[in-house]
Amino acid sequence: RFSDKSDFREYRISQTSQKPDLHTTETFSMVLPPPNVTGMLHLGHAYEDALQDTIIRYKRMLGKKALWIPGTDSAAIATQAKVEKDIQKEENKSRHDLGREELVKRVSIFAQKSESTILNQVRRMGSSLDWSRYAYTLDEKRKMAVSTAFAKMYEAGLIYRGNRIVNWDPKGQTTISDDEIIYEEREAKLYTFKYSADFPISISTTRPETKVGDTAVAVHPEDLRYQKYIGQEFDLIFCEIPIHIKIIADQAVEKEFGTGALGVTPAHSQIDWEIADRHNLHRPQVINEYAKMTVLGILKDKKITEARETVVAWLKEQNLLEKEENIKQNISTSERTGAIIEPLPKLQWWIDVNKKFEIPYSEIPGIKSGDQVSLKEIMRESVSSGAVKINQERFQKIYFHWIENLRDWCISRQIWFGHRIPVWYHENKCVPVLGREKEISKCQEIIIGEINAGTDLGLPEVGPRPPEFNCEFCAAKFIQDPDTLDTWFSSGLWTFSTLGWPEKTEDLKKFYPTSLICPGYEILQLWISRMILMSGFHLGQVPFKEVMIHGIVRDKNGKKFSKSLGNGIDPIEIIEKYGADALRIGLIIGTAFGNDVKFDENKIKGYKHFANKLWNVSRFVLENANLEVEPPSGIQPAYTLCRSDLHSTKHIQEFDNLTKDITSDMENYNLHLAAEKIYHYIWHTFADEILEESKEIFKKDPESAEAIERKKVLFYILENSLKILHPFMPFITEEIWCIINKNVNIKENLLIIQKWPYGKYS
């Protein structure tokens, strides 16, 4: 399991390192952003681990109760998509061929395998996590947290079920939230045309195929060109489909765009849906979940791309097409599958971010217990009050900007792997489906049908467990909602679900809010904001006091590491070549927090040389300045014996000043500066100057007073350098430390739990 002894030692240290220090009550806590169990970690994770471990080791050496919680994330969509793809490739089967139970089983097996790969990688990095508190987003405790959280938010009226336009991923066959969309700029054609020769207004569109779903043409209320038509209605045949168009006036229309008239397609556009709301328009759906046309005639069953060509051809044939121009368009694609998002109306679960509710308890500055607040206000206030400090201002700006534009969060997903929505429906209102797992999606359709038809389904039962009673009238059972939750719902609870919530645990009391979180900027909106939301609602507290956002690691061409590009590097490969210490410090030095890292193997190699240098420096000091004395108590490290009468010389002062300087860098999380300073000092001052001049002194007379004094100086600098360097390079420093202290009870005197040096002699 461990490739070498020092590896094992480090692992053992991490196991024992959380031993409570009775002399201090100050805590420092962090959660590890849980990696997705979708395979293995890449260098980005290695960088993130290195940063956090450096910080937690530093805080631990300051004497704080330092807790760093490990965990992994089931990453519902990502993981299921990966396994589905593999199954399709290897067995040519879809998830529907396997059925829900079998698929979830297969995904879980894959997740477990990934989990052990990942945990091994994390350990190889030297991450000093508290493994006794290990959590997985889909384990029993976290399941309880998720369903409790859902139920509480449902009861507060913040979670609701509604038929609205969703972002539909036709490839993944699921909804996704606004934040899981990636915009890509592409060339598109803007067509200007009339529905028919006798229709008075021309409209423009990039999606002619959706126009069979139009129910209105909207113009700006003050647009003089179209005033006279407002209110008129037309029955037309468009592309063999009868449509009914009403001409309406709406503020949302921009006079300057295209012809200034907008063909309203309520079922396939967010904005049009809202316009339809305001004008009470009919909303026919003309495209289905597979991105195919649902209408009859020449468009029947066609994929949207084909349908587009067909409609354009029809328009040309009818002489209705007036203009065709090339424009640039931002197209929405799914973050996970890359598919083009199809806006569709669907019945889904949502979190209302604007609805006010009475917050029972609040420690968030600016929000009092009992206040009427919205989730959006919680998110804004938590950061603007300074309770959550996002340390780089630029990311704080992005955060506020995002909140301004935030809409309700769609939390239900039509995938099978993940937290199933903890809602149970009365069986008889959902037609018989028990024992027919594959039919559940059909059940969902029927529910939608009933809702659309205005049937009152009654309130569902919401809670962590199915209702334990049968229907009092017909003895029917309850069946669970077939959908699962957005993975960020459970991730949003992470800072407190890992500490035992909803139970009132000692851990929560002691370690909450957590001190720091250290995520990449790509999940600022997806994760950081959701944690602030969830923590604010459920605990009335912020999830963490500080956020240090780091950049991403790119390959030498500046490209993001990704599976599809095949440029991923396994950190283990680098560790085997250069050592974990070299990888850690090599990633940290030269990169300010928040900036991207271009990965350069040569740089890592340079720090392997440094590890070698450090080794030799230590050897020189041990061989030439052997001051080892048998410790009288058997506990005190030997070197301390020679320290009491150490005079403050030039070298000591210089080193102590450096120590102070580095400590201040560490306090400000300027890890890159601190690491570079100690690196530079050890190599170019300690080795190149002090050791060189010591050689001369020892050559003259190794027992002279000057030589003895010098030996003490060397020891002092070496031991304190090891301490300062330890957070960055834990393996080699601990190894050397143990050699230096071979006469003492090392278990109680490991470097990892030594006190950080403050520069006592300065």
Place this chain on the structure above:
RNA sequence: GCGCGGUUAGCUCAGUUGGUAGAGCAAUUCAUUUACACUGAAAAGGUCGCAGGUUCGAGUCCUGCACCGCGCACCA
């Protein structure tokens, strides 16, 4: 369209409140049984993207511009 970053040595990047421009790698010259060739010494290399401004003094602050990247919105 709105907003946010970046632009510093050949390459990758630091530069904390304004005070003589820094590191690693690469390249050059020299040294060589040294704790360490995973070495040492020396030298070289920059109009800090461009143009203005504030200041005794600007890589750092302000304005404008260019290119690269990102976030959001729009995406009829």
